[in-house]
Amino acid sequence: xxxxxxxxxxxxxxxxxxxxxxxxxxxxxxxxxxxxxxxxxxxxxxxxxxxxxxxxxxxxxxxxxxxxxxxxxxxxxxxxxxxx
Amino acid sequence: xxxxxxxxxxxxxxxxxxxxxxxxxxxxxxxxxxxxxxxxxxxxxxxxxxxxxxxxxxxxxxxxxxxxxxxxxxxxxxxxxxxxxxxxxxxxxxxxxxxxxxxxxxxxxxxxxxxxxxxxxxxxxxxxxxxxxxxxxxxxxxxxxxxxxxxxxxxxxxxxxxxxxxxxxxxxxxxxxxxxxxxxxxxxxxxxxxxxxxxxxxxxxxxxxxxxxxxxxxxxxxxxxxxxxxxxxxxxxxxxxxxxxxxxxxxxxxxxxxxxxxxxxxxxxxx
Ligand SMILES: Nc1ncnc2c1ncn2[C@@H]1O[C@H](COP(=O)(O)OP(=O)(O)O)[C@@H](O)[C@H]1O
Ligand SMILES: [Mg+2]
Numbered sequence: 001x002x003x004x005x006x007x008x009x010x011x012x013x014x015x016x017x018x019x020x021x022x023x024x025x026x027x028x029x030x031x032x033x034x035x036x037x038x039x040x041x042x043x044x045x046x047x048x049x050x051x052x053x054x055x056x057x058x059x060x061x062x063x064x065x066x067x068x069x070x071x072x073x074x075x076x077x078x079x080x081x082x083x084x
Numbered sequence: 085x086x087x088x089x090x091x092x093x094x095x096x097x098x099x100x101x102x103x104x105x106x107x108x109x110x111x112x113x114x115x116x117x118x119x120x121x122x123x124x125x126x127x128x129x130x131x132x133x134x135x136x137x138x139x140x141x142x143x144x145x146x147x148x149x150x151x152x153x154x155x156x157x158x159x160x161x162x163x164x165x166x167x168x169x170x171x172x173x174x175x176x177x178x179x180x181x182x183x184x185x186x187x188x189x190x191x192x193x194x195x196x197x198x199x200x201x202x203x204x205x206x207x208x209x210x211x212x213x214x215x216x217x218x219x220x221x222x223x224x225x226x227x228x229x230x231x232x233x234x235x236x237x238x239x240x241x242x243x244x245x246x247x248x249x250x251x252x253x254x255x256x257x258x259x260x261x262x263x264x265x266x267x268x269x270x271x272x273x274x275x276x277x278x279x280x281x282x283x284x285x286x287x288x289x290x291x292x293x294x295x296x297x298x299x300x301x302x303x304x305x306x307x308x309x310x311x312x313x314x315x316x317x318x319x320x321x322x323x324x325x326x327x328x329x330x331x332x333x334x335x336x337x338x339x340x341x342x343x344x345x346x347x348x349x350x351x352x353x354x355x
Contacts, residue, residue: 013275013276013277014276014277015273015276015277015278015279015280015283016276018231018232018279018283019279019283019286019287021232022232022235022236022279022287023287025236026235026236026239026287029236029239029240029243030239030243033243
């Protein structure tokens with residue numbers, strides 16, 4: 001680092017962008033891990049159904065299985081675009 | 085007691101074979117009877133890195149199929165005592181590796197050959213070959229580069245190790261898995277161009293076995309067919325030797341992770 005980089009305002013480095021992106025994707029992938037094998041397929045098909053009615057992005061549908069004492073809960077989250 | 089160790093990563097080209105060769109050689113140098121197995125069926129490469137490519141007669145699949153026994157197939161290293169190589173086959177038949185077959189080979193290495201360590205060099209991916217290499221493991225070394233796709237794939241492999249090994253299936257819990265961060269460049273980390281060892285550790289949340297710097301010595305070693313850990317003068321060779329020592333339980337500080345600090349002049353005017 002030269003003296004000039006101490007004077008300039010800190011801008012985000014590419015490594016810190018990489019770290020943030022990784023933290024998000026890894027957290028998401030971990031949440032669907034260990035769930036039933038049909039989960040990714042279910043998520044994919046739900047996404048296609050939603051897209052028949054609302055234009056949503058790849059990340060709009062999130063399916064997750066939570067284990068609570070005695071039963072499994074299938075949690076379904078669909079994020080709609082703001083102007084729909 | 086024989087310990088089976090898988091060297092794995094998910095992503096290809098990150099340094100699994102380089103690491104398998106270095107780890108096996110390092111363990112043998114410490115006096116442990118060690119075999120390193122190439123599980124990359126169809127893409128045999130460990131033989132080249134170990135410098136024994138012209139001595140391959142039989143391979144892993146030959147032993148599985150009963151065309152050869154384990155003694156006939158093992159290649160004894162010429163430089164290091166106690167070190168043996170079991171090459172991958174060049175068959176394109178992906179079903180050549182069966183779970184029963186692999187178990188038979190591992191049992192023979194344990195019972196007939198009395199190995200202390202068996203190092204399984206995993207192929208890339210999360211398909212059959214990688215699963216076979218990991219299934220019987222007692223311990224794992226997860227090789228990762230400080231780069232987004234490698235870190236993500238390592239996380240997936242860590243998930244697989246937690247559920248798809250024999251120990252996990254038998255309910256013995258997770259096998260110990262440790263991170264080996266390779267191709268590390270302190271300069272680029274300093275400039276904010278590369279994920280730091282702390283970043284990667286924070287994301288993957290497993291114990292750190294070692295950090296191997298990006299080094300010309302690795303290419304030199306593969307050119308010569310001599311595991312880089314034998315190049316005791318080189319940074320990568322020393323980093324691998326440290327990792328082997330930690331693998332065996334020594335506590336050593338991590339070297340080659342920070343930049344040699346330049347003087348004031350360098351800091352004022354350096355890039
Ligand atoms: N620490 C390192 N410094 C420089 N090059 C490296 C280092 N580790 C591995 N490589 C190079 O990266 C490439 C892939 O390594 P390899 O061990 O074959 O990976 P994998 O078995 O995971 O596919 C090889 O060309 C190797 O020489
Ligand atoms: Mg390899």
